[in-house]
Amino acid sequence: MLAPSYLITAAHIVSIAYERRGKPCGGCAAACDRIMMRYPYELPPLPFGYAALEPYIDADTMYFHHDKHFATYIKNLNDALASHPELQDMTLEELLRDPEKLPKEQRQTILNNGGGVYNHNLFFKGLAPPQGDAPRMPGEQLMALIDAAYGSFEAFKKAFSELAASVFGSGWACLAIDGGGQLRSFKLANQETAVPNGMATLMLFDVWEHAYYLKYKNLRADYIKALWNVIAYPELRLI
Ligand code: MN
Numbered sequence: 001m002l003a004p005s006y007l008i009t010a011a012h013i014v015s016i017a018y019e020r021r022g023k024p025c026g027g028c029a030a031a032c033d034r035i036m037m038r039y040p041y042e043l044p045p046l047p048f049g050y051a052a053l054e055p056y057i058d059a060d061t062m063y064f065h066h067d068k069h070f071a072t073y074i075k076n077l078n079d080a081l082a083s084h085p086e087l088q089d090m091t092l093e094e095l096l097r098d099p100e101k102l103p104k105e106q107r108q109t110i111l112n113n114g115g116g117v118y119n120h121n122l123f124f125k126g127l128a129p130p131q132g133d134a135p136r137m138p139g140e141q142l143m144a145l146i147d148a149a150y151g152s153f154e155a156f157k158k159a160f161s162e163l164a165a166s167v168f169g170s171g172w173a174c175l176a177i178d179g180g181g182q183l184r185s186f187k188l189a190n191q192e193t194a195v196p197n198g199m200a201t202l203m204l205f206d207v208w209e210h211a212y213y214l215k216y217k218n219l220r221a222d223y224i225k226a227l228w229n230v231i232a233y234p235e236l237r238l239i
Pocket residue numbers: 065069120206208210211
């Protein structure tokens with residue numbers, strides 16, 4: 001049973017703040033990134049060096065993943081929106097929330113690349129250099145939600161690792177919080193996002209081969225195991 005102080009409602013979701021460079025971002029900057037990202041999209045800089053996640057994620061993978069793959073989603077999204085001024089004032093979340101509102105001929109392109117921008121923005125913000133050999137751990141409030149939903153952090157790690165390993169082909173494992181303050185974990189195919197379900201994404205494991213193949217080749221489970229050492233858990237704040 002959660003103590004009332006850990007109850008997070010839909011109105012609180014905007015207060016979810018991500019750690020950056022190992023320290024809290026100040027409360028609103030990450031929320032602004034989540035909500036305010038809009039055309040023309042720019043590649044958010046990596047907040048640490050390419051080699052900062054070694055030995056868990058190698059520098060080559062970080063360089064190609066961020067500077068090439070992520071950058072390509074940004075470019076393709078901008079290209080898709082360039083001839084649609086009516087979509088340029090919408091935030092990224094607004095674009096992704098209701099696909100039926102998107103022009104039919106550009107819909108899948110915008111969903112694919114907008115989803116790629118949305119997921120990668122949160123994925124890279126959710127990484128941080130390892131802290132020696134000690135695994136990085138969630139803060140008090142997220143830990144309380146995990147304990148309530150899974151029984152223990154170890155049980156959560158096991159379940160989420162199995163979820164990520166079970167993604168067929170390219171996709172993501174996603175931990176999100178719904179409007180009722182409940183944790184949800186599920187798979188996303190390709191560049192689907194949690195946005196149409198009205199959920200705030202807390203953590204993403206990218207299991208596209210481009211996220212791990214240079215170092216781990218076909219051994220996705222080894223990559224998933226390593227990823228736990230470089231996750232910067234979001235800090236949940238109540239407003
Ligand atoms: Mn990726």
